[in-house]
Amino acid sequence: xxxxxxxxxxxxxxxxxxxxxxxxxxxxxxxxxxxxxxxxxxxxxxxxxxxxxxxxxxxxxxxxxxxxxxxxxxxxxxxxxxxxxxxxxxxxxxxxxxxxxxxxxxxxxxxxxxxxxxxxxxxxxxxxxxxxxxxxxxxxxxxxxxxxxxxxxxxxxxxxxxxxxxxxxxxxxxxxxxxxxxxxxxxxxxxxxxxxxxxxxxxxxxxxxxxxxxxxxxxxxxxxxxxxxxxxxxxxxxxxxxxxxxxxxxxxxxxxxxxxxxxxxxxxxxxxxxxxxxxxxxxxxxxxxxxxxxxxxxxxxxxxxxxxxxxxxxxxxxxxxxxxxxxxxxxxxxxxxxxxxxxxxxxxxxxxxxxxxxxxxxxxxxxxxxxxxxxxxxxxxxxxxxxxxxxxxxxxxxxxxxxxxxxxxxxxxxxxxxxxxxxxxxxxxxxxxxxxxxxxxxxxxxxxx
Amino acid sequence: xxxxxxxxxxxxxxxxxxxxxxxxxxxxxxxxxxxxxxxxxxxxxxxxxxxxxxx
Numbered sequence: 001x002x003x004x005x006x007x008x009x010x011x012x013x014x015x016x017x018x019x020x021x022x023x024x025x026x027x028x029x030x031x032x033x034x035x036x037x038x039x040x041x042x043x044x045x046x047x048x049x050x051x052x053x054x055x056x057x058x059x060x061x062x063x064x065x066x067x068x069x070x071x072x073x074x075x076x077x078x079x080x081x082x083x084x085x086x087x088x089x090x091x092x093x094x095x096x097x098x099x100x101x102x103x104x105x106x107x108x109x110x111x112x113x114x115x116x117x118x119x120x121x122x123x124x125x126x127x128x129x130x131x132x133x134x135x136x137x138x139x140x141x142x143x144x145x146x147x148x149x150x151x152x153x154x155x156x157x158x159x160x161x162x163x164x165x166x167x168x169x170x171x172x173x174x175x176x177x178x179x180x181x182x183x184x185x186x187x188x189x190x191x192x193x194x195x196x197x198x199x200x201x202x203x204x205x206x207x208x209x210x211x212x213x214x215x216x217x218x219x220x221x222x223x224x225x226x227x228x229x230x231x232x233x234x235x236x237x238x239x240x241x242x243x244x245x246x247x248x249x250x251x252x253x254x255x256x257x258x259x260x261x262x263x264x265x266x267x268x269x270x271x272x273x274x275x276x277x278x279x280x281x282x283x284x285x286x287x288x289x290x291x292x293x294x295x296x297x298x299x300x301x302x303x304x305x306x307x308x309x310x311x312x313x314x315x316x317x318x319x320x321x322x323x324x325x326x327x328x329x330x331x332x333x334x335x336x337x338x339x340x341x342x343x344x345x346x347x348x349x350x351x352x353x354x355x356x357x358x359x360x361x362x363x364x365x366x367x368x369x370x371x372x373x374x375x376x377x378x379x380x381x382x383x384x385x386x387x388x389x390x391x392x393x394x395x396x397x398x399x400x401x402x403x404x405x406x407x408x409x410x411x412x413x414x415x416x417x418x419x420x421x422x423x424x425x426x427x428x429x430x431x432x433x434x435x436x437x438x439x440x441x442x443x444x445x446x447x448x449x
Numbered sequence: 450x451x452x453x454x455x456x457x458x459x460x461x462x463x464x465x466x467x468x469x470x471x472x473x474x475x476x477x478x479x480x481x482x483x484x485x486x487x488x489x490x491x492x493x494x495x496x497x498x499x500x501x502x503x504x
Contacts, residue, residue, distance in 0.1 A: 067490075074483055078476070103476055109464035146491035409491070413498045425497035 023251030024115050030249045031119035037241020038126035040234055042069055045133035047231025049140060052343050055223040056420025057141045058430045064140070064148050068132035071149050072156040076125040078103055080157040084124060087165040088172045097171075123245040124164070127189055128156035130242070134193035135397075137343035139200060141207050141220075142417050147401075147410045154400050155196045155393075163188035163392045167385055170260050170371065179375035180385040181360060181367065183257050183268075184246055184305030186353040187385055192393035194350020197341065198334075199397030203405045206340030208417050217335050220342075225291060228343075232294035236276060239301060243268055243308065260370035263309035271316035275304035278320025286325040295344055296324025299352035306360035306382075310367060319359055323352050350393070357386045 046065045053061040072080075086098025100107045100117070107117040132152035139148060167174045167188045174180035182188070211217055222228050247255050247263060254262040279300015283293040303323025304316040311319070330347035341347065361382030368376050375381065404410040416424040453467040454460045466472045 071483065071487075074479055078480060078483075104473055106462040106467060109462065109467065109472070111462045111464070113461040144491070144494055146487055146494060149487055149490065412494075416498045425494060 027249045027251050028115045028119055031123055031245065034241045034245040035119065035122045035126055037244065038123070038130070038238050039241075041126070041130055041238030041242060042133060044231045044234030044236075044238055045130075045137065047234060048228050048343065049133075049137045049231070051224040051226070051228030051231060052137065052222040053140050054220060054420075055431060056422055058223060058422065059426045059428065060145070060421035061136075061140045063426065064143075064145055065133060065136045067145070067149055068136050068152045068156070069129045071153055072129040072132050073125050075153045075157040076128050076161070077108070077121070078157075080128055080161045081108070081121050081124065083158065083161045084165045084169070087162055088169045090166070090173055124161070127164070127185070127242070127245070128160060131160040131189055131193040131196070132156040134190070134345050134349050135197045135200065138197040138341045138345035139204055140342045141421065142411055143200075143204055144410060144412055147404050150404070151196075151200060151397070151400060154396055155193060159196060159392055159396045160188055160192045163192045163389055166392075167389060168258055170258065174381065174385045174388065175259055175369060176371050176374045178381035178384050179369055179378050180381045181259060181310075181364070181369070181377045182306040182357060182385065183259075183263075183309045184243055184301070186302045186305035186356040187389040190302050190305070190349040190353030191357065191386065191389040194346050194348070194353060195390045195393030196397035197393075198339070198346045198350060199394045199399070200401040201339050201341055201346065202398060203401040204410060206338060207342070208414065210340045211338055215336075215338065222291070229290045229294050232291075232298065236297060236301075239272070243272055247309075257309050261309070261367070267310070268308050270313045271304055271308040271311050272301060274313040274317040275300045275308075275320030275323070278317040278322075279303070279324035282321040282324025282326075283328065284324075285321075286328050289328075292328045292344070293324075295327060295348050299323040299327040299348045299355075302349065302352035303356040303359060305353070305356050307364045310364050315363060319356070319363075322359075323355055326355060327351050350390075354386055354390065357382050357389070 042065075046062060049065050050058050050062045082098050082101035082103070085101040086093040086095065088094070088097070099105060102108070107114050108121075111117070132155055135152060135155055136148065164185070166172045167180060167182055168185055169175070172180070180187075207220060209218055210220055244265070246258060247265065247268065248258060249255060255264055257263050276297050277300075279297040280293050281296075282300060283289070283296020286292065286296070300320030300323045303319040303326075304311060308316070327344065327347040330351035331341065331344045334341055334346060339346070358379075360377070361379030365378050366376050401410055412421065412424075422430060450466050450469070450471045452463075452465070453469065454463055462468065464472070466475075
């Protein structure tokens with residue numbers, strides 16, 4: 001009898017160990033595939049940005065976009081992850097909490113006792129690269145590559161991740177002190193990137209030929225709109241990896257959001273699809289333009305992103321419609337102020353994110369938060385968070401680009417801009433056989449062409 | 450440099466040089482490479498634009 005009990009005990013212990021490993025490996029696999037899916041965001045941004053460029057700049061735009069990834073990933077290893085772990089209280093670092101994010105820590109490399117740090121770091125590095133790609137599209141065709149790389153690192157490995165530490169962290173001060181909620185990172189990813197881009201664009205100035213002396217704008221058409229629209233759809237594929245990375249897989253109970261409240265992937269599936277559809281519809285109603293329809297799909301997701309875990313799906317749909325319809329108007333407003341945002345990133349990410357963050361305060365106040373002492377979700381918390389995210393994006397974007405502008409290191413020379421960046425500095429040609437050489441019948445060249 | 454372990458039993462951090470000084474050197478070298486790449490890129494841009502200004 002005693003021997004049988006001992007054997008059973010050993011079997012239970014073996015089963016428990018096996019189940020524990022299954023849970024750990026499942027968690028690791030889950031985030032592994034989130035990272036892979038998030039690469040679709042970057043493939044989408046690459047297609048989007050190259051398609052939106054004029055043919056004389058298409059490869060230079062592609063190079064810039066690819067290098068954003070190349071520089072964000074190592075710099076996010078050097079200091080980005082440490083910033084995330086160390087700054088949930090504001091601007092004063094918690095060195096103890098941040099210790100595991102130091103690049104020389106034992107957790108920051110192959111470690112058989114840590115299955116989590118690498119995949120979480122990887123997912124956050126891809127979020128960081130997303131912010132840099134958002135900036136990348138808005139500044140095409142006139143920014144110096146080296147200036148862009150520096151700005152991308154400041155945005156992706158410093159500004160956004162500081163915002164994430166405040167607004168996308170279980171101990172972030174916006175959650176614990178103000179009851180902030182933003183499931184899908186509309187604030188720390190999209191608002192920060194959008195407002196950072198706005199600050200840069202104010203110093204960078206418009207592309208030559210975009211505006212006439214009387215202030216009216218010319219249409220500097222994308223050289224390959226179908227490619228840009230395809231890229232936008234590819235972005236949506238990547239968003240399922242992005243949103244998957246917004247949920248915590250513990251493996252021993254219900255999923256939880258990054259704020260600690262229980263949720264389900266089903267909730268996110270309902271609402272992501274509904275607001276995506278609404279965004280397309282909003283963009284279509286407002287413009288009939290496929291570029292803005294797909295940008296509307298993105299804006300629709302951002303408009304509902306803070307509450308993807310909580311909204312009633314038709315509400316997410318309506319927020320998507322509103323987001324998709326509003327962002328082209330925001331872009332028109334920016335044009336009136338002579339802000340030349342080549343892909344509408346400020347409107348879509350900054351405007352759409354802002355709308356989403358505030359809408360959550362209106363439609364989803366009163367949900368309990370799990371950290372002890374944290375207030376319930378509320379509009380004031382969303383408002384304070386929105387202002388923080390806007391400033392955290394705009395101030396470094398404007399400040400660093402202003403310094404570069406005063407040093408003459410921000411913008412390419414006029415002659416190179418007129419000639420086209422590909423011819424000026426890229427050793428290969430995008431369309432050597434003359435594809436896209438002719439303008440469509442009946443369309444005259446714009447001043448910059 | 451090389452393996453930080455002599456057996457797999459009980460091993461935790463297994464990256465090359467874990468617990469030694471070489472990871473710090475590689476980290477420093479990586480940072481230098483990133484900075485040098487930006488500098489190199491900036492120089493290439495400047496030369497390209499100056500060359501095109503002369504043509």
